[in-house]
Structure formats: C-alpha cells, structure tokens
Amino acid sequence: MAVILSYNGAFAVTRQNGDMKDNYDGFYIFDTRFLKGVKLKLDKDCILIGSSQDGPRRAYSHFSIGDDVVLLRKREIKNNWAYREELQFYNTSRRKMNLRVEYIFKVPIEDIFEVRKFGGQRIRRRIKSSIGEGGEYSYTGKDKIKRNLRIKTNMRIEKGLAFAEITLEPLEKEVLYLEFIPQISKEGLKIFLTKRPLVLPNVVSTNLTWLDRVFERAIEDLTALTAYTNYGMVPFAGIPYYACPFGRDSIITSWFLLPYYPQYAEGTLKFFAKI
Incomplete structure (x- = not known):
C-alpha cells in the first residue's frame, strides 16, 4: 500500500514501511523525481508493527527490532520542500544493544516522462556529485535549468549509501536523520514556488x-x-x-x-x- 505525502508542489510516495521500492515511488518536485530506491537495512530482524499518517505532510512507521528495541521511522516534507527522514531507536531492555544501520538510496534527477516510460526512451545524463559530511548532486538539463539535491545527515555517507553503527545503553534513545534538500534554479523562470506556509482555516462548522x-x-x-x-x-x-x-x-x-x-x-x- 502506498503512503503519499504532499506539500506545496513537492510530494513523496513510499510504502507503509517507509521504503521506496515500487517503480513509481520516490520524492518529486513538479515533474522531476529527485530520489528513489530508498531501503532501510538493519543487521537484526526488524518487523513492521504499524504505520500512521498525520495530515498530508507527515507519516510514521513503527518497528520491533528483536525483543528489545523499538524503531520509529518518521517521514516529513518541510517548508523548504526538503524530504526528511528521522530514525528514532529506543532500547526498552536492561542490556546494551549494538546496531548497524544502512540507508540505501538513488538520486536519478529524472523527468516524469522517463519515470512513466513515455515513448520507451531513457536519457543518459551526467549527474555531478560530491560526497563529504553530507552529499550533493546536481544536473543541468537541455532546458538550462539546474536541479540540485543536497543531503544533510548525522550518518556517514558514501555514494548511494548512508550508514551508522550505534550503541544503545539500557533504556537509551538514539536519533539518526537524513534530509534531502532540492533546489531548482529560478533564472529565466517567470513562475516559481515560494516558501510561504500553507495554512487554511476551517470556515465551515456544524453541530455534528x-x-x-x-x-x-x-x-x-x-x-x-x-x-x-x-x-x-x-x-x-x-x-x-x-x-x-x-x-x-x-x-x-x-x-x-x-x-x-x-x-x-x-x-x-x-x-x-x-x-
């Protein structure tokens, strides 16, 4: 079952467990898919025990890791169109727990016509990338518009992989996060999105x-x-x-x-x- 988050021109399509494994899953803005192929891997058995959604912008997945650790996987689209994942680990036991966490992802920066296989054509593009404390990917298309994706995280990062090894003391909590921040150049554009918060008041009320x-x-x-x-x-x-x-x-x-x-x-x- 798909979970859809949407806010101000940006949207994400994931599975209930938070992964992006189906053909059309991903993180999009307008007609561009910036992120796909997301998969969370742990070195211990992990079972999905439930999922929920809080409005159009936030979703949560709840996991049991063995008999001792609980994982809350939070997904959100922020005001600056960033897609943020937060992994909250809770050690509910009286013993120390060690975990290796791997977050696999792909940055295709591909057009929606490619995603939907319109015409059966694939564009071979050169996406520039730089990996440091975070990561950055950029691509300038034939439309002369530069599309950029910057990654902020407290995990170690390589191309297509973020990972961490954590030690949870008894009854301790540890939080890992990744934030994918897209940017589309406005040069030459007459129409573009703005970062105003969307708050719609409920103007209809009843006694029911x-x-x-x-x-x-x-x-x-x-x-x-x-x-x-x-x-x-x-x-x-x-x-x-x-x-x-x-x-x-x-x-x-x-x-x-x-x-x-x-x-x-x-x-x-x-x-x-x-x-």
Whole structure:
C-alpha cells in the first residue's frame, strides 16, 4: 500500500514501511523525481508493527527490532520542500544493544516522462556529485535549468549509501536523520514556488462532530494539492503521478472554492495569465 505525502508542489510516495521500492515511488518536485530506491537495512530482524499518517505532510512507521528495541521511522516534507527522514531507536531492555544501520538510496534527477516510460526512451545524463559530511548532486538539463539535491545527515555517507553503527545503553534513545534538500534554479523562470506556509482555516462548522471531520479532511486534501506560486495559491493536479497545473481543473476547483477561499481564484487567474 502506498503512503503519499504532499506539500506545496513537492510530494513523496513510499510504502507503509517507509521504503521506496515500487517503480513509481520516490520524492518529486513538479515533474522531476529527485530520489528513489530508498531501503532501510538493519543487521537484526526488524518487523513492521504499524504505520500512521498525520495530515498530508507527515507519516510514521513503527518497528520491533528483536525483543528489545523499538524503531520509529518518521517521514516529513518541510517548508523548504526538503524530504526528511528521522530514525528514532529506543532500547526498552536492561542490556546494551549494538546496531548497524544502512540507508540505501538513488538520486536519478529524472523527468516524469522517463519515470512513466513515455515513448520507451531513457536519457543518459551526467549527474555531478560530491560526497563529504553530507552529499550533493546536481544536473543541468537541455532546458538550462539546474536541479540540485543536497543531503544533510548525522550518518556517514558514501555514494548511494548512508550508514551508522550505534550503541544503545539500557533504556537509551538514539536519533539518526537524513534530509534531502532540492533546489531548482529560478533564472529565466517567470513562475516559481515560494516558501510561504500553507495554512487554511476551517470556515465551515456544524453541530455534528463527524461532519466537522469531513470538512477537516477536505482541508487536508486541498492543502496537499495546493502550490503557493509567486502569483498566489493554485490548486494542482496529478499527485501522486506528478504535480502539475491543469487549466480546466484549477479553474473549476477555484470556482467552487470562491465563497470560502477567494484567494485561489485570484492566484489561479494571475498564474495562467502569465503562462
């Protein structure tokens, strides 16, 4: 089962355990997949015991490692479009535990048409990479737009692999993290995303709790589809396959939202007037 996170033009598709193993899984912005093939490996047996989601931006997976350690795998899309994974290990026993943690990943920086195998063509591209305390990958396409992915982590990192060896004292907690920060150059672009927080107030209230929850869930879904551009708020479409403005869909959505959120109509009209 897929878990979908989405925020302001960026979205991630993972499995319930947090891995990105299916063909279309990955971390995307607009029409570019920056990250895929994510797999978490431990040197001890690890069993998924549950998963949950907190709104459109955060998801959690809970694991049991043997009889002694609990792992919480937290995934989040941040305000700066970064995809962050946090691995929280809890030693619930009275004895010391040693763990080796490996986080495997690929940085393809590939177009959505390649991901979807449109035309059956693959582009052979040269992605520049530099590995130090973190990692950085960059690619400039024929459109002259530079796409960059920077990695921040407290793990040791090699090309396509982050790893750590941790020792958990009795009843101790250890936190590892990775943050994948994408950047797309704005030079020559008339339209781009902005880092404004998307907060939609619930403007509808009833005397029925279950009905209020329906409206609250609708706001979560609307937030997941909203992009805040330099011309205002625009409802996008296509997620989880891509994030793209559709003239018809965006205009119809903005029309229905006009009594509640008129800023969508303003942003949508300005946005499409500039395309």
